[in-house]
Amino acid sequence: MNMVYKILFEVKLLHEFYLTDKAGKNIFEFGTQGSRLSFLKERFENNDENIDAVITFEIPRHAKVLFNNYHLKLLPSYAGFKVAVKVIPKKLPGGITAYEPVNTLPDDLCIPVLAVKKSNHLDNFTNSKMERALPATYYFSNDNVISGNRFFPFLSADIPAFDATASYEQGELLKFGANDYRGFYKDEADTVQWISLSGKAFANENDRILLPLNFYYAFPKSSSITSAVFTIKDNDGNVADKFQFKNNQAYRKILLAIDEKKVFHLPVATANDKLIYTLQVTGNGGYNRTHKIIFYQDEKEIRDSLGLIVMKVKTPVAAYNLLDNGGRLITRKQIDGTISPAPPVFELNFKSKLSFWRYINNRRKDLKTGMHPDFLLSKNGSLISKMPRALTHAATLFRRPDNTLYYLPNPDPYQTVVLENNKMYTDIMVQESALFPLAP
Numbered sequence: 001m002n003m004v005y006k007i008l009f010e011v012k013l014l015h016e017f018y019l020t021d022k023a024g025k026n027i028f029e030f031g032t033q034g035s036r037l038s039f040l041k042e043r044f045e046n047n048d049e050n051i052d053a054v055i056t057f058e059i060p061r062h063a064k065v066l067f068n069n070y071h072l073k074l075l076p077s078y079a080g081f082k083v084a085v086k087v088i089p090k091k092l093p094g095g096i097t098a099y100e101p102v103n104t105l106p107d108d109l110c111i112p113v114l115a116v117k118k119s120n121h122l123d124n125f126t127n128s129k130m131e132r133a134l135p136a137t138y139y140f141s142n143d144n145v146i147s148g149n150r151f152f153p154f155l156s157a158d159i160p161a162f163d164a165t166a167s168y169e170q171g172e173l174l175k176f177g178a179n180d181y182r183g184f185y186k187d188e189a190d191t192v193q194w195i196s197l198s199g200k201a202f203a204n205e206n207d208r209i210l211l212p213l214n215f216y217y218a219f220p221k222s223s224s225i226t227s228a229v230f231t232i233k234d235n236d237g238n239v240a241d242k243f244q245f246k247n248n249q250a251y252r253k254i255l256l257a258i259d260e261k262k263v264f265h266l267p268v269a270t271a272n273d274k275l276i277y278t279l280q281v282t283g284n285g286g287y288n289r290t291h292k293i294i295f296y297q298d299e300k301e302i303r304d305s306l307g308l309i310v311m312k313v314k315t316p317v318a319a320y321n322l323l324d325n326g327g328r329l330i331t332r333k334q335i336d337g338t339i340s341p342a343p344p345v346f347e348l349n350f351k352s353k354l355s356f357w358r359y360i361n362n363r364r365k366d367l368k369t370g371m372h373p374d375f376l377l378s379k380n381g382s383l384i385s386k387m388p389r390a391l392t393h394a395a396t397l398f399r400r401p402d403n404t405l406y407y408l409p410n411p412d413p414y415q416t417v418v419l420e421n422n423k424m425y426t427d428i429m430v431q432e433s434a435l436f437p438l439a440p
Helices: 033-045 061-069 121-125 299-303
Strands: 004-015 055-058 072-077 080-091 097-101 110-117 137-141 173-177 180-186 192-196 208-212 214-218 227-233 239-246 253-257 277-283 287-296 305-312 345-350 354-361 376-379 382-385 418-420 423-430
Touching: 004 033, 004 072, 004 305, 033 345, 055 072, 061 072, 061 110, 080 110, 208 214, 208 299, 227 253, 287 299, 299 305
Parallel strands: 004 345, 137 305, 208 287, 354 423
Antiparallel strands: 004 080, 055 110, 072 080, 080 097, 110 305, 137 208, 173 180, 180 192, 214 253, 227 239, 227 277, 277 287, 354 382, 376 382, 418 423
16 A cells, blocks of 8 residues: 655744844734745745754654654754654545545644754844743643643744733733733833834743753842742642752752652653643742743753644644544645645744844944934944844844835844843944044
8 A cells, every 4th residue: 555754744933033134024024824934935945044053853862762653754844844644645535635644643642842952042142031030941832731822823822911010121022912012121211112023922931831850940139038948739739849948148049859750741741731830939038939830851852952842633722733533634635736735834933132232343432422313322432222123144224214224234143142231232343434433
């Protein structure tokens, strides 16, 4: 019998850093998946660099047996990966060809793929909190049981809602209402400002829930906690483990070592609600934090990874299913030879860091004030952008109030961001020129 491999599903990791054009338009401004994939195709045809420069997709060590048993193959694709499965073609009425997996894929089968970092470049330009209590890695899934609500075809959890009592960091993503998402920053006068975001599904702190069994908990730099209690509860509210610490001096961070016999953890356990735990942290001075977490056994795998992507065969939301109700692939070959529908494509969206661009004379002389007033402010002999700008691999232009474009030098693609007084800056060294004359 004729047996072949067909694509079960595909995942695209779409990063603003690589997917922004010269005019500043990025892939998230396109409202349909078809238009986003067309934008991506143009980048591919131009041989533009993409996320594959800093990420590779791999099968977790413990999942290799699963891939072999179900005849699954992990395949690279532009800005992402595909998973293929060995199938038997089946003729349906009307001459349409469907595809049935050789080995039946159970409804609760979970297919894990690691997004492994090739270098630290990714951390330098990817939006994230500057100060985090937990060294958690991203967990993405098509199943909302663990990760919470999401919007098809995206795999990230919804962005946290704005909380007027909370403190936020530059670039932090918040939800103000339906289709109202914004990025936080403070301007040079330390006035709170917001940048409206195109798109609605971005990797965010609600996705950072994957932890090794041994990890450090970091307290805020401003805290003075000398005693703390850590309580780990399962999804039913039962205490799975508890730790107490007391010290004469304030803790900066505390190492927690979880007994693997006391908790369910990936990749050994099935991905279901039993994996969900809450970490309750209390300390003197009124410190009280609750974190949603799941555990992962192989510390090295997630330490070197951006995140884990877990795709479940059947989910509570039909649009996210990998198979139809008859256990066949979603894709079909029509009688005229065309493929319709195509295999499902799921998306992971990542924002770039937002940094103020700071122009500094390469001989450390003061630059003339008042230059490029639509975009820049003068401070301490340098010129600083009025608003933070998203880091991009390709150079982008500034946009005047009348919507025309304006050139100013861009930072190097993988340049390190500087943190000063809770603000991020990208320093751009410039020579004396007509664009950047020296102060008289």
